Amino acid sequence: MTRKPAQIVVLGGGFGGLYAAMTLQRELAGSGAAQVTLVDRRNYFTFTPFLPEVAAGTLGRAHVTYPFRFLAQKGRFHFIQGVVRTFDLAERVIRTDTTTIPYDHLIVSLGGAPSFFGNPHIEAHALTLNSVDKALAIRNHIIHLFEHAVVESDPLRRRQLLTFVVAGAGPCGVEVAAELHHLIRTALLKYYSVDPSEIRILVVCKGDRILPHFAREMAETGQQTLVKRGIEVKLCTQVTGASGEHVEFNHQEIIPTRTLIWAAGVTPNPVLAQLPAPKSRQGGIVVDEFLKLSEFPEVYVIGDGASVLDRRNGRPYPALAPVAIRQGIRAAGNILNTLQGRVREPFRFDFTGNIVGLGCGMALVNLLGLKFHGRLGWWFYRMAYLQRLVSFRNKASLALTLALNAIFDRDISCDTWPEADRSMQCERGIRPLSPIQGHRSSPDPLSDCPRCGARAAGAL
Numbered sequence: 001m002t003r004k005p006a007q008i009v010v011l012g013g014g015f016g017g018l019y020a021a022m023t024l025q026r027e028l029a030g031s032g033a034a035q036v037t038l039v040d041r042r043n044y045f046t047f048t049p050f051l052p053e054v055a056a057g058t059l060g061r062a063h064v065t066y067p068f069r070f071l072a073q074k075g076r077f078h079f080i081q082g083v084v085r086t087f088d089l090a091e092r093v094i095r096t097d098t099t100t101i102p103y104d105h106l107i108v109s110l111g112g113a114p115s116f117f118g119n120p121h122i123e124a125h126a127l128t129l130n131s132v133d134k135a136l137a138i139r140n141h142i143i144h145l146f147e148h149a150v151v152e153s154d155p156l157r158r159r160q161l162l163t164f165v166v167a168g169a170g171p172c173g174v175e176v177a178a179e180l181h182h183l184i185r186t187a188l189l190k191y192y193s194v195d196p197s198e199i200r201i202l203v204v205c206k207g208d209r210i211l212p213h214f215a216r217e218m219a220e221t222g223q224q225t226l227v228k229r230g231i232e233v234k235l236c237t238q239v240t241g242a243s244g245e246h247v248e249f250n251h252q253e254i255i256p257t258r259t260l261i262w263a264a265g266v267t268p269n270p271v272l273a274q275l276p277a278p279k280s281r282q283g284g285i286v287v288d289e290f291l292k293l294s295e296f297p298e299v300y301v302i303g304d305g306a307s308v309l310d311r312r313n314g315r316p317y318p319a320l321a322p323v324a325i326r327q328g329i330r331a332a333g334n335i336l337n338t339l340q341g342r343v344r345e346p347f348r349f350d351f352t353g354n355i356v357g358l359g360c361g362m363a364l365v366n367l368l369g370l371k372f373h374g375r376l377g378w379w380f381y382r383m384a385y386l387q388r389l390v391s392f393r394n395k396a397s398l399a400l401t402l403a404l405n406a407i408f409d410r411d412i413s414c415d416t417w418p419e420a421d422r423s424m425q426c427e428r429g430i431r432p433l434s435p436i437q438g439h440r441s442s443p444d445p446l447s448d449c450p451r452c453g454a455r456a457a458g459a460l
């Protein structure tokens with residue numbers, strides 16, 4: 001009698017889930033021992049490290065996304081597009097918005113969501129960068145503000161339009177600020193007649209230094225580079241409030257601005273709260289060293305949604321792509337071990353270094369203790385990420401676009417104001433930034449969003 005193939009379901013096709021699914025399918029190819037199904041709310045993989053460059057218009061959607069069906073068609077795995085709603089671990093089924101999926105082994109890699117630390121005003125007005133749609137919406141927003149600034153006669157209002165606040169000075173915040181500066185200096189100032197002295201880019205962070213995961217001297221080099229370009233770095237500063245017209249620092253300083261880009265915190269995906277497992281203080285699902293739940297050994301949780309302790313130093317692994325990738329490969333390996341009657345292996349990860357882009361052809365690199373920056377760092381940064389892209393299509397189009405960007409100006413066309421506004425508001429169901437002078441976005445009678453009454457441009 002032939003045995004039914006084991007059903008292995010991977011929830012989330014981000015860094016953790018995609019590498020888990022690809023590892024499983026590669027190892028199981030042709031064996032008939034198991035069927036691998038990947039489930040994601042989007043039908044494409046997103047290469048998040050390049051989202052700051054999408055927000056700055058250097059790269060576009062096609063460079064940072066890759067359809068799962070291209071991989072599925074190559075026999076890698078089955079793909080189902082759906083939003084995971086509930087887990088029934090006792091019955092071993094997952095329910096999405098469209099279907100119910102049974103499993104024998106489950107890998108949950110549903111990532112994280114921005115954390116606003118419980119501040120509804122910040123949540124309502126901050127722009128986030130955790131998807132390609134949101135990155136494109138930031139790009140549109142910035143270009144629109146320049147379109148408005150050139151016709152704005154009130155100098156205070158113009159200054160408000162041209163002030164950009166980035167909250168968070170980890171790699172994402174630093175890269176966004178640097179890329180934003182690059183966009184403004186190399187493209188926008190060329191085509192918009194605004195006085196450069198009216199433009200302000202501020203990076204604010206709660207701690208006493210930027211890039212806390214980097215060696216202190218490298219972080220200082222990074223900070224000096226930003227400051228030299230005119231980017232203001234505000235340390236020991238917390239964003240405590242926001243509206244469509246201003247951002248508040250430390251409950252006392254008010255900065256008139258229409259742009260707050262939020263790169264200050266990540267929290268595990270809220271749907272994970274349903275899992276019957278202990279949670280860390282930040283809400284991460286606590287798993288054992290094999291990455292599984294102790295009560296449900298067939299369920300693995302990995303990536304930004306998991307809390308995995310590095311037993312060597314007692315600290316949790318950080319929410320980073322290389323950690324998620326290695327966890328995906330380890331969880332897949334442990335399922336294969338179980339199927340083949342071997343014991344599971346614990347997860348271990350040693351960092352080989354870290355890297356952050358500083359825009360303008362510069363980056364900071366720390367590789368196996370070797371620290372360098374500047375142009376060399378930039379080439380290394382580009383090469384490191386280029387080889388991480390999942391497909392040759394992405395690699396080729398990225399290399400081509402970077403070459404073209406060196407010759408031609410980047411695209412500064414953008415959607416009309418209400419469309420851009422809606423794309424930002426609808427996933428959160430909140431009102432858009434208040435309109436400037438006559439660009440009022442009226443409620444749409446055919447709208448989807450129950451709270452604000454607008455339809456998302458490109459929202460799922």
Ligand SMILES: Cc1cc2nc3c(=O)[nH]c(=O)nc-3n(C[C@H](O)[C@H](O)[C@H](O)COP(=O)(O)OP(=O)(O)OC[C@H]3O[C@@H](n4cnc5c(N)ncnc54)[C@H](O)[C@@H]3O)c2cc1C
Nearest residue numbers: 012014015016041048049083084111303304319320321324
């Ligand atoms: C702008 C930005 C820049 C970053 N830059 C870097 C960097 O330079 N270096 C670095 O190491 N890390 C970086 N990171 C962090 C890195 O992206 C994460 O650590 C990594 O993606 C975590 O992998 P994951 O598999 O846990 O989650 P993700 O990669 O986020 O994948 C989660 C997947 O789950 C899907 N999903 C979510 N909810 C549902 C649901 N309910 N139903 C179905 N599917 C769902 C999502 O669509 C997504 O595909 C960056 C993150 C961001 C947002």
